[in-house]
Amino acid sequence: MGMLDGKVAIVTGAGHGIGRGHAMELAKHGAKVVINDVGGSVSGEGAGRDADLTVDIIKSRGGEAVSNYADVSDYDAVGEMVAQAVDTFGGLDILVNNAGIVRDASIFNMPVEDFDAVIKVHLRGTWIPCKHAALHWRSVNKETGAPVGGRIINTISGAGLTGNFGQTNYAPAKAAIASLTQTLSLELYKMGVTVNAVGPAAATRITATMPGAPAVVEPDEIPEDEWNRMDPAVSSPLVAWLASDEADHVTGQIIRAVAENIILMKGWADGPTINNKGNRWDATKLGTQMATDVFFTRAPGLRY
Numbered sequence: 001m002g003m004l005d006g007k008v009a010i011v012t013g014a015g016h017g018i019g020r021g022h023a024m025e026l027a028k029h030g031a032k033v034v035i036n037d038v039g040g041s042v043s044g045e046g047a048g049r050d051a052d053l054t055v056d057i058i059k060s061r062g063g064e065a066v067s068n069y070a071d072v073s074d075y076d077a078v079g080e081m082v083a084q085a086v087d088t089f090g091g092l093d094i095l096v097n098n099a100g101i102v103r104d105a106s107i108f109n110m111p112v113e114d115f116d117a118v119i120k121v122h123l124r125g126t127w128i129p130c131k132h133a134a135l136h137w138r139s140v141n142k143e144t145g146a147p148v149g150g151r152i153i154n155t156i157s158g159a160g161l162t163g164n165f166g167q168t169n170y171a172p173a174k175a176a177i178a179s180l181t182q183t184l185s186l187e188l189y190k191m192g193v194t195v196n197a198v199g200p201a202a203a204t205r206i207t208a209t210m211p212g213a214p215a216v217v218e219p220d221e222i223p224e225d226e227w228n229r230m231d232p233a234v235s236s237p238l239v240a241w242l243a244s245d246e247a248d249h250v251t252g253q254i255i256r257a258v259a260e261n262i263i264l265m266k267g268w269a270d271g272p273t274i275n276n277k278g279n280r281w282d283a284t285k286l287g288t289q290m291a292t293d294v295f296f297t298r299a300p301g302l303r304y
């Protein structure tokens with residue numbers, strides 16, 4: 001018995017890299033997988049049939065998979081993708097939003113088109129599949145009256161949580177996906193759908209755009225018994241577990257899986273607070289108070 005036997009999954013951007021690793025892992029545990037990929041370049045130009053590569057790998061290993069070539073930011077095409085999962089495999093249980101592109105440059109050199117393109121693929125391209133999956137699960141929930149047990153696993157990045165020079169498009173897109181994950185977990189909870197996000201790290205086409213990055217490696221090129229800390233499938237066991245019935249109590253979480261480590265990310269939390277007891281703050285006095293009682297950069301003995 002596989003832990004995902006009988007489940008139907010969609011993995012976006014699964015033609016290469018991390019998405020291919022997730023799709024292989026889900027199939028290994030028994031899920032039937034729709035392999036989505038638009039088949040473009042790492043910066044989002046062009047289109048191709050790269051999804052077929054992953055379908056072939058999964059089939060050659062005894063799994064079940066079909067290709068889908070939709071652009072994840074195309075509303076109608078993604079609706080058809082969800083319908084394809086239901087028509088081909090009889091339902092939808094797991095949605096892994098992974099598709100992504102990069103167009104790095106400092107803000108001085110980044111054309112507005114490159115800001116729009118990156119936000120579009122990552123943020124809109126996560127929201128739209130979530131929307132279609134949510135509509136599908138709501139109709140199933142209304143029909144059966146039972147929790148649907150759906151799973152959404154989004155993809156964030158450390159860059160989105162802490163910032164990264166040269167990524168004023170990518171980092172905010174990933175931060176917004178973390179916020180989308182938390183917000184959607186609240187909206188879908190009552191239907192029995194969990195929504196979490198995973199932050200991977202791997203040697204892929206995306207990292208290869210950065211100076212000094214290791215060579216691209218695809219997950220099927222690494223033997224299953226070999227440990228490679230940059231294997232695109234390093235985070236895939238976490239994705240498979242989050243997708244399973246066992247993880248039905250986990251939702252709204254942001255978890256990074258980097259080499260040997262699985263790290264629960266702690267979000268924004270209230271820090272030092274000052275209170276003016278019902279009075280308006282005086283901007284000319286704020287500097288002293290902020291330094292003394294918020295940033296702790298001024299000794300309290302110097303208070304005036």
Ligand SMILES: NC(=O)c1ccc[n+]([C@@H]2O[C@H](COP(=O)([O-])OP(=O)(O)OC[C@H]3O[C@@H](n4cnc5c(N)ncnc54)[C@H](O)[C@@H]3O)[C@@H](O)[C@H]2O)c1
Nearest residue numbers: 013016017018038071072098099100157201202204205206
């Ligand atoms: N590689 C890393 O270290 C790393 C770190 C953090 C987050 N990520 C994220 O992991 C995800 C996968 O990236 P990767 O590193 O495997 O790169 P990759 O280029 O190997 O894979 C991304 C895939 O998404 C597909 N894609 C791009 N735009 C699409 C669209 N509009 N519709 C459908 N498919 C589309 C591409 O064709 C490609 O196959 C991305 O969301 C990326 O931001 C990667």
